[in-house]
Amino acid sequence: MNGRYRPMSSNTDNETVIVGAGPAGLTAALVLARYRHRVVVVDSPHAPRNSASGGVHGHIGLDGAAPAEMRSRGWKELSRYATVELLEADVESVRTAGSGRFGVGLDNGDIIEASTVLLATGVIDIHPTQVDGFSACWGHTVIHCPFCLGEENADRRWAIVVDNAELAALSAVALRAWSTDTVAICPESMPGIDGARTAAHSRGGDVIAGTIRRLHHRQGSLYAVEFDDGRTLERETLVWTPPQRQQPVVARTIDELNLTVDDGGFVSVDDTRCTNVPGLYAAGDLASRWKQSITASAAAGATAADAIHVSAIQRAVRT
CATH class of the missing domain: 3.50.50.60 (FAD/NAD(P)-binding domain)
Structure with missing residues (x-):
């Protein structure tokens, strides 16, 4: 050396x-x-x-x-x-x-x-390299933690990416401090997804099944999530902890x-x-x-x- x-x-x-x-x-x-x-x-x-x-x-x-x-x-x-x-x-x-x-x-x-x-x-x-637009939005409208950048994204349409049924059911309440329009995006194969969706509906939220393939944005400002089956969901903030x-x-x-x-x-x-x-x-x-x-x-x-x-x-x- x-x-x-x-x-x-x-x-x-x-x-x-x-x-x-x-x-x-x-x-x-x-x-x-x-x-x-x-x-x-x-x-x-x-x-x-x-x-x-x-x-x-x-x-x-x-x-x-x-x-x-x-x-x-x-x-x-x-x-x-x-x-x-x-x-x-x-x-x-x-x-x-x-x-x-x-x-x-x-x-x-x-x-x-x-x-x-x-x-x-x-x-x-570890960013999901298969998701187009993730890195462009990261740290701005794709956030790993609502306590860090929730205030800067308040009063927007939110989604949280989770693979746990309990977290999916609680997301509508947990994120309400920053948004009244929240959904959880979960894998279709997630155990307990039906129960999570029912619980989320009772709290004013929703659980959507699908695999994200693209984030539509304008210079890092998210406006829609696209799934691998072609569906799109209008969202402005995505909570995603990679x-x-x-x-x-x-x-x-x-x-x-x-x-x-x-x-x-x-x-x-x-x-x-x-x-x-x-x-x-x-x-x-x-x-x-x-x-x-x-x-x-x-x-x-x-x-x-x-x-x-x-x-x-x-x-x-x-x-």
Whole structure:
């Protein structure tokens, strides 16, 4: 490997590499910086997952801010702390380096050694490539979560794509805060679809069976859903939570360090956000399928940072 070895400092009990600079990573870096803990934040130069969104929401002080603005503010705030180093690079690997330490390999061949590592990369949404128009509408009128962009799509005709009869039946009520015209779109083979449709009708909604093949839109503004049998349904907002997978470096780390994951492939952590490998933490969307928000991720990052600091104190006391 044509890189260089980069020990962070002489204080081996007080150094952390954070992989990813979203809400979890930036918050953790800020908390650790205020503990005067030495930190290197490594963030990919490629567009982040939330770059398609017009703004982040639900977090006080940042409501409506563009994702790029949020990151820019974070970088600027962290640059004031002498113990924080910011790197734009892709992380290729996270490996143990002996004596309870880690080596974080970068795409340029550099290896940064540290006593603790926080994975905060987020995840990758798997878009249905067979659905024409999905990517153009994604983050605008096709939304993964009504709590994130529901307000911006309020008072429109909504549909939610689900494959669970209970969720289909509840959708008319669950989405009513934003729309009085809601339907659920489900696979024709979904078990319990008839009962779900009856329950939805009783609540003022509907369940429609079919497979979506095209989204009709004008520059990302949805106006109709087309099914594979040629039927069309006029809709202006579509709630669709696609499957997700781990970022490549996280997937490799799971395999190489035998990290514990749940049934969905999300990294398992304890209450301190520590994985089953001591010294290796994970915070944000990569560790949670259903608590994916800027506020939840920031809280997880802060929790991890506090735990990392306490762990450093404990190591110092033992020595």
